[in-house]
Amino acid sequence: MSGRDASFEHDAPSGPGAPSGLDGPSGRDASSGREDAPAELDASRLAAVISPLRRALLAATRAEADLPELAEAQIDVLRTLPRGTSRGPAEIADRLRLNRSTVSNLLGAMQSDGLVERTPDPADGRRVVVQSSEKALDLFDRFDTAHSTLVARATAALADDDRRALAQALPALERLCAVLTDANAVLTHSNDLSTGTSTALTDTDAAASAPDPTETS
Numbered sequence: 001m002s003g004r005d006a007s008f009e010h011d012a013p014s015g016p017g018a019p020s021g022l023d024g025p026s027g028r029d030a031s032s033g034r035e036d037a038p039a040e041l042d043a044s045r046l047a048a049v050i051s052p053l054r055r056a057l058l059a060a061t062r063a064e065a066d067l068p069e070l071a072e073a074q075i076d077v078l079r080t081l082p083r084g085t086s087r088g089p090a091e092i093a094d095r096l097r098l099n100r101s102t103v104s105n106l107l108g109a110m111q112s113d114g115l116v117e118r119t120p121d122p123a124d125g126r127r128v129v130v131q132s133s134e135k136a137l138d139l140f141d142r143f144d145t146a147h148s149t150l151v152a153r154a155t156a157a158l159a160d161d162d163r164r165a166l167a168q169a170l171p172a173l174e175r176l177c178a179v180l181t182d183a184n185a186v187l188t189h190s191n192d193l194s195t196g197t198s199t200a201l202t203d204t205d206a207a208a209s210a211p212d213p214t215e216t217s
Contacts, residue, residue, distance in 0.1 A: 057150070065146035067139060074110055077103075078132055078140045081116070086129040088121070097181055110136075 058072065080087060080095050087095075093103040107130055110116045115136040121127040132140070155163055 057147070060150055061143060061147045064150050065142045067143055067146075070139065070143070073098075073106055074115065075140070075143070077106060077110065078115070078136055081130065081132040081136075083132070083137055086119075086121075086131045088127060088129055092130065115139075 054072075058075075061067070062069070076096055077092060080092050089104055089107055090100055092107070093100040096103065107116060107118065111118055114133055116130050117133050118128050118130050121129045155166060158166075
């Protein structure tokens with residue numbers, strides 16, 4: 001009914017003698033001249049549910065696929081390195097909005113665990129590029145499959161209204177993620193400038209510090 005409150009569509013008289021109250025444009029309070037305020041968002045409640053939800057989903061996915069313990073940061077790195085993709089450490093740090101020295105340390109640990117391989121860049125031997133190992137790609141494929149299956153199963157147990165609400169909320173959650181990512185990028189950049197050291201880390205620096213890929217253990 002053109003967005004008007006149906007309870008007033010037939011009952012409320014109109015015209016010169018109409019009482020004050022809801023009248024005129026939809027959702028407008030004629031007595032105050034203001035539009036209806038948007039629904040209040042309980043930011044604390046939203047923040048309080050996001051982290052436990054992510055942890056619960058990660059733990060359940062590991063159990064579902066019988067996966068070894070993989071830190072969330074390692075999973076995020078692997079997402080930037082799908083099959084057939086090689087990236088420099090600096091590019092990975094930029095994509096994840098993380099401090100470059102943090103990513104360098106993370107990649108070192110992942111290389112020790114056999115999850116990534118670091119090799120000289122074919123286009124520039126002074127630089128190093130990183131790619132996921134076959135072991136990591138297999139683990140990640142199993143993780144992603146179990147992840148999607150688990151979410152589908154869990155949401156199927158919800159009421160129709162809950163599933164509908166989740167579907168409608170997805171675009172807003174994606175936009176919220178983008179806003180937080182941009183804010184984190186600004187903060188990370190500011191921290192890099194304040195230290196004056198991490199921004200100096202380039203892929204060439206990483207190549208100089210990386211183990212020789214031709215060495216055998």
